[in-house]
Amino acid sequence: MKILHTSDWHIGQRLHNNDREEEHRMFFDWLKQTVITQNIDVLLVCGDIFDIGFPANSVLKIYYSFLTSLIATNCRQVIITGGNHDSVSTLDAPKEILKFINVTVIGGATDDPAAEIIEIRDETGKTAAVVCAVPYLREKNLRKSIAGESFDDRERSIREGILNHYLQLSDLTKTHQNSGIPVIAAGHLYVQGAVISESERGIYVGNQAGVSISAFPTGFGYFALGHLHRAQQVGSSPPAHYSGSPLMLSFSEKHDKKRVNILEISDGKILVTDIKIPAFRKLISIKGSLAEAKEKLASLNPESQLCDWIDLDVEEPVHDPLLMRLYDDFVEDFNTKNDHFKIVKNMLRFADRKQLDTFSADSGLTLSDFNEVEVFEKLLDQEGIFEREDLISCFNQLLQMVHSTEKQD
Ligand SMILES: [Mn+2]
Known part of the structure; x- marks a missing residue:
């Protein structure tokens, strides 16, 4: 059996x-x-x-x-x-x-x-x-x-x-x-x-x-x-x-x-x-300068049954507003022109700038790296609240209500 x-x-x-x-x-x-x-x-x-x-x-x-x-x-x-x-x-x-x-x-x-x-x-x-x-x-x-x-x-x-x-x-x-x-x-x-x-x-x-x-x-x-x-x-x-x-x-x-x-x-x-279990799509992480990332993206071969998803993490040495614009355009353009690959998560960082948001202070992570519950848990940590099971389960219920009304067919 x-x-x-x-x-x-x-x-x-x-x-x-x-x-x-x-x-x-x-x-x-x-x-x-x-x-x-x-x-x-x-x-x-x-x-x-x-x-x-x-x-x-x-x-x-x-x-x-x-x-x-x-x-x-x-x-x-x-x-x-x-x-x-x-x-x-x-x-x-x-x-x-x-x-x-x-x-x-x-x-x-x-x-x-x-x-x-x-x-x-x-x-x-x-x-x-x-x-x-x-x-x-x-x-x-x-x-x-x-x-x-x-x-x-x-x-x-x-x-x-x-x-x-x-x-x-x-x-x-x-x-x-x-x-x-x-x-x-x-x-x-x-x-x-x-x-x-x-x-x-x-x-x-x-x-x-x-x-x-x-x-x-x-x-x-x-x-x-x-x-x-x-x-x-x-x-x-x-x-x-x-x-x-x-x-x-x-x-x-x-x-x-x-x-x-x-x-x-x-x-x-x-x-x-x-x-x-076969992987119907791959998840791919790409890191480097914008030029390096572009090169890595260009060398990808479509092998999966479904479109592969990409996490793009670009770091440039010097803060440059023009580059931010170029970067956004590049991501948009890449996703429009590609059937086999999609950038689903992306970040542009400048080495000479300290990130302002608290999540990234030491970890290099930004708000988008966390799900809603993790953000809520960080708030509880910050407030020193340890009796958290009821609060988290209440938060989850609210979140589930939001999610279940977001998409209906
Ligand atoms: Mn699970």
């Missing part, structure tokens, strides 16, 4: 305001073909299905089209769990209907961890594996907040809450474990020591709140993780893997090899392999 583990689809994501729907459609075509050619029985998706809580109808359409396209395949069961980007109610709303096409949705945690336990049967109806489909655990699922509590105490109790959740699931699946049936634990969380990239929007998980993989209870045969966008293995016994996002969600992921993980279960053993 084969399970395909993927996560962090982020359908509806925009990169520097550029739509990715075409890439997502191509990914889902590829995924459906992979399900067929690899004879996948179960598809397990570990959170962050959508990029925002209330996605546009065109985004929902991509999701439902994909799920229904699996009906004609050998995939007998799809398990969808919610991530920190997902709204529990958006994911859960079609749950009852999706059941009829063998899609199980666990949008958020409830008081009953047993609801997350899904038995996977083989063709003969025998239980071949068990998936503990743990969604993103929100602070309210994990602990009661205590007035006057320190930041460290709060993080410690979040960690304990996470581990306790998995402990309950391990206890609840003891019978299966004792009969040699592999139990797979899903999760949408940060595991200590894992490598993060720029596109992960931290809601409450600062690095300190990460749980060490060795602290998890025993009894699981594999940890199927989501949350981090870089595919990586974070534990070996039992194997613990982040499948990573199928698309490069930020320029910091431009060299990442995107993949899905395949678990092959036979005789109670799990063999883990992975399959590379």
Whole structure:
């Protein structure tokens, strides 16, 4: 029996305001073909299905089209769990209907961890594996907040809450474990020591709140993780893997090899392999003086199926207003004349000028390098506000309302 583990689809994501729907459609075509050619029985998706809580109808359409396209395949069961980007109610709303096409949705945690336990049967109806489909655990699922509590105490109790959740699931699946049936634990969380990239929007998980993989209870045969966008293995016994996002969600992921993980279960053993996802477009960073950048841009060869996206970072030694004008014209002209390449992010800096905006004081970053939540978090940092989960979740809701009204079709 084969399970395909993927996560962090982020359908509806925009990169520097550029739509990715075409890439997502191509990914889902590829995924459906992979399900067929690899004879996948179960598809397990570990959170962050959508990029925002209330996605546009065109985004929902991509999701439902994909799920229904699996009906004609050998995939007998799809398990969808919610991530920190997902709204529990958006994911859960079609749950009852999706059941009829063998899609199980666990949008958020409830008081009953047993609801997350899904038995996977083989063709003969025998239980071949068990998936503990743990969604993103929100602070309210994990602990009661205590007035006057320190930041460290709060993080410690979040960690304990996470581990306790998995402990309950391990206890609840003891019978299966004792009969040699592999139990797979899903999760949408940060595991200590894992490598993060720029596109992960931290809601409450600062690095300190990460749980060490060795602290998890025993009894699981594999940890199927989501949350981090870089595919990586974070534990070996039992194997613990982040499948990573199928698309490069930020320029910091431009060299990442995107993949899905395949678990092959036979005789109670799990063999883990992975399959590379084709890059439908490349993300390219170009740095240098304007002349150097022009030369590098001219030497690019169109190789991708879709237009490649470019992050152009030009630095000139001496401040020159005329050059600023030439630069803007160049970027505009380049984008008008090119079908295969598009500059989606660009910056012109002068070495003799200190940047005025606070974001770039020491890092060389400008406001456009940050997403809205990161800017809000910087404000909280600046104001020394540590009780931030409610504020950030309120800010996210507002942001999602803005995003979901921005684009309607
Ligand atoms: Mn994510």
